[in-house]
Amino acid sequence: MDKKLLTPGPLTTSITTKEAMLHDWGSRDQKFIDLNQSILESLVKLIDGEDSYQCVPMQGSGTFAVESMISSLTPKDAKILILINGAYGHRMKKMCSYLNRECIAYEVAEHEQHKISEVEKIIDTNKGLTHVFAVYCETTSGILNPIQEIADLVERKRLSLFVDAMSAFGALPFSSKHIKFDAVAASSNKCLEGVPGVGFILVQNNVIENAKGNSHSLSLDLYDQWQAMEKNKQWRFTPPTHVLAAFYQAIKEHKKEGGIKGRYERYSNNCKIICDGMKEMGFEQLLPDEIQAPIIITFKQPQNSNFNFQQFYDALSKKNFLIYPGKLTVADTFRIGCIGNLDEKDMRDAIQAVKEVMQELQIRIK
Numbered sequence: 001m002d003k004k005l006l007t008p009g010p011l012t013t014s015i016t017t018k019e020a021m022l023h024d025w026g027s028r029d030q031k032f033i034d035l036n037q038s039i040l041e042s043l044v045k046l047i048d049g050e051d052s053y054q055c056v057p058m059q060g061s062g063t064f065a066v067e068s069m070i071s072s073l074t075p076k077d078a079k080i081l082i083l084i085n086g087a088y089g090h091r092m093k094k095m096c097s098y099l100n101r102e103c104i105a106y107e108v109a110e111h112e113q114h115k116i117s118e119v120e121k122i123i124d125t126n127k128g129l130t131h132v133f134a135v136y137c138e139t140t141s142g143i144l145n146p147i148q149e150i151a152d153l154v155e156r157k158r159l160s161l162f163v164d165a166m167s168a169f170g171a172l173p174f175s176s177k178h179i180k181f182d183a184v185a186a187s188s189n190k191c192l193e194g195v196p197g198v199g200f201i202l203v204q205n206n207v208i209e210n211a212k213g214n215s216h217s218l219s220l221d222l223y224d225q226w227q228a229m230e231k232n233k234q235w236r237f238t239p240p241t242h243v244l245a246a247f248y249q250a251i252k253e254h255k256k257e258g259g260i261k262g263r264y265e266r267y268s269n270n271c272k273i274i275c276d277g278m279k280e281m282g283f284e285q286l287l288p289d290e291i292q293a294p295i296i297i298t299f300k301q302p303q304n305s306n307f308n309f310q311q312f313y314d315a316l317s318k319k320n321f322l323i324y325p326g327k328l329t330v331a332d333t334f335r336i337g338c339i340g341n342l343d344e345k346d347m348r349d350a351i352q353a354v355k356e357v358m359q360e361l362q363i364r365i366k
């Protein structure tokens, strides 16, 4: 009886996904090669990218995938605009600084979307920009960024769009038929409900083909990883075999649920139950519903002297629910995730657990 993870990842996974890790795989064996190939093909299909995109996996957590996307797919003389409204936008900026890529940022508050007209103005006044980086769902607050509008503008301006879709991929729409982008990074252990350990980058054919020599790092070199896998379908270095076996199973279950649409519906329902239940108790949700992604919800800590986040966390943990601390710079908050292999009963149980904890700790919200 594991605790339920109301977090942005790693997440609660299905028993069958966990069971998929009970075998040992030879990394050069045909069975494993086929499994690996099937994962890559499924991920390309999820963006309707069969004709024009490649999927290149990268070992490590999601950050490794983002860093390998940036370092391998931007030339050394790239000039990048980063749209920041939370920690993950900031992280991309930090990567650019490590990688010596010139960048400017358009930063807005963590609870606000970027203004498209402002993005346009920045592009027009900063001649020579080559790339725009955006985060789809900024997990810092749970805000849904307007990726379609951003992509439309970037396409109109003939720049390259790179997206960190880590916490959205597999649950929020992201078809290459509608959204024009050069590359997107995501990982196994968020909305696709695998276990952590591998990320992946979906990249346009011509972008990966021209990526030779960009990367400063051998292990993060996406071009080298792609070339090697093109040659013999094998990983260059030890692959996370068990993680990939679990990922294969998780992708099968994603498909069975109805793909992106099915998952979106379950998460939206989960999100609504959490938001309604918390608001009924008097908690204040940071974001208005229109810009709240059904992934993770930020609540303000109540102004009550009995409220202490660690106590609240521990009491919920005793009832088998793990929530997440806040990450906002502007207010004291905490977060409740609604993704992972959890359904509406789990969400109702979570709300009931919060109610009981509020009584036990004598926290009243007026």
Ligand SMILES: *Cc1c(COP(=O)(O)O)cnc(C)c1O
Binding pocket: 008, 009, 061, 062, 063, 064, 066, 088, 135, 137, 138, 139, 164, 165, 166, 167, 187
């Ligand atoms: C989770 C996440 C990442 C990657 O974080 P890791 O801890 O390295 O897996 C990157 N961007 C966003 C938006 C995320 O939610």
